[in-house]
Amino acid sequence: MSSTSQPVWRSLLYVPAHVGRFVSSAVDCRADAVLLDLEDSVPVEAKDDARAALPAACARLKEAGHDVLVRVNGPLQWLVPDLEAAVAANVDGVAVPKVLGASHLEAICELLDTLERVHDVEPGKTRIVAMIETPRAFQAMAAICRVSPRLVGVMLGGGDFALHCGSRASAEVLRLPKQLMVIAARAAGILPFGLLGTPDDLSDLEAFERMAHESADFGFVGATCIHPKQVDALNRAFMPSAAEVEAAREVIDAYDKARAAGRGAVRVGSKMIDLPVFELAQRTVQRYEAVPRAPHAA
Numbered sequence: 001m002s003s004t005s006q007p008v009w010r011s012l013l014y015v016p017a018h019v020g021r022f023v024s025s026a027v028d029c030r031a032d033a034v035l036l037d038l039e040d041s042v043p044v045e046a047k048d049d050a051r052a053a054l055p056a057a058c059a060r061l062k063e064a065g066h067d068v069l070v071r072v073n074g075p076l077q078w079l080v081p082d083l084e085a086a087v088a089a090n091v092d093g094v095a096v097p098k099v100l101g102a103s104h105l106e107a108i109c110e111l112l113d114t115l116e117r118v119h120d121v122e123p124g125k126t127r128i129v130a131m132i133e134t135p136r137a138f139q140a141m142a143a144i145c146r147v148s149p150r151l152v153g154v155m156l157g158g159g160d161f162a163l164h165c166g167s168r169a170s171a172e173v174l175r176l177p178k179q180l181m182v183i184a185a186r187a188a189g190i191l192p193f194g195l196l197g198t199p200d201d202l203s204d205l206e207a208f209e210r211m212a213h214e215s216a217d218f219g220f221v222g223a224t225c226i227h228p229k230q231v232d233a234l235n236r237a238f239m240p241s242a243a244e245v246e247a248a249r250e251v252i253d254a255y256d257k258a259r260a261a262g263r264g265a266v267r268v269g270s271k272m273i274d275l276p277v278f279e280l281a282q283r284t285v286q287r288y289e290a291v292p293r294a295p296h297a298a
Contacts (some may be wrong), residue, residue: 251268
């Protein structure tokens with residue numbers, strides 16, 4: 001993955017980095033990316049063990065075809081060794097929780113520059129997904145999303161965000177901030193990750209997949225999950241269906257012919273096709289063609 005390309009991460013599976021059996025389960029799943037967690041799922045007394053486990057876990061997951069990210073800790077005394085361990089393990093990126101603002105990420109980017117030199121890693125290889133979890137960070141979102149070419153995506157930590165807002169972490173309450181996050185990400189040319197709802201019931205995979213499809217309709221490109229059985233639902237939801245791709249190619253073909261004939265619009269079936277519809281069709285096909293090259297594409 002180059003420093004300028006955008007990855008295809010429909011599904012990002014959280015795995016506690018210090019639990020070997022969970023890492024083993026992730027090896028055989030079809031997640032586009034695995035998020036080795038050093039933060040919430042790792043107790044304080046296991047932080048060192050989790051960091052030490054990164055090289056072997058990362059190597060196994062990469063050999064199986066996954067992209068690998070690490071969710072680091074927010075507090076500085078853990079953040080710095082987390083970042084060093086992640087870069088030394090040659091991960092594809094880090095998810096940074098509790099981002100304070102643009103200057104916070106700028107300092108992290110500067111440290112990553114140094115760590116990549118020290119560990120002989122390709123400059124800029126370690127990408128960043130920023131996690132917006134406070135009202136302060138939300139207000140600084142436009143600047144955060146433009147802070148560095150390293151920043152590939154952003155997501156809203158709904159539970160923490162609602163806590164700091166003094167609100168309930170319900171889908172209804174969080175819908176507006178999540179929509180605004182999508183807009184900020186798209187304006188900056190980075191990827192919005194997340195789900196509109198809050199997946200509380202792991203047993204209801206149909207409801208989970210419906211939520212993911214609705215999230216894709218709102219502009220999200222992928223989401224995190226906490227169990228391998230949720231992965232395929234995300235992979236399906238965040239990829240155009242075969243029918244959608246066929247319709248998009250029909251639109252592209254018709255519009256190309258119309259332009260060649262000197263027209264700026266054309267009717268396809270009962271719909272009038274103009275430039276925005278044509279560009280949306282192009283995006284649909286491009287997305288579909290990118291996905292099979294992603295690891296473990298479903």
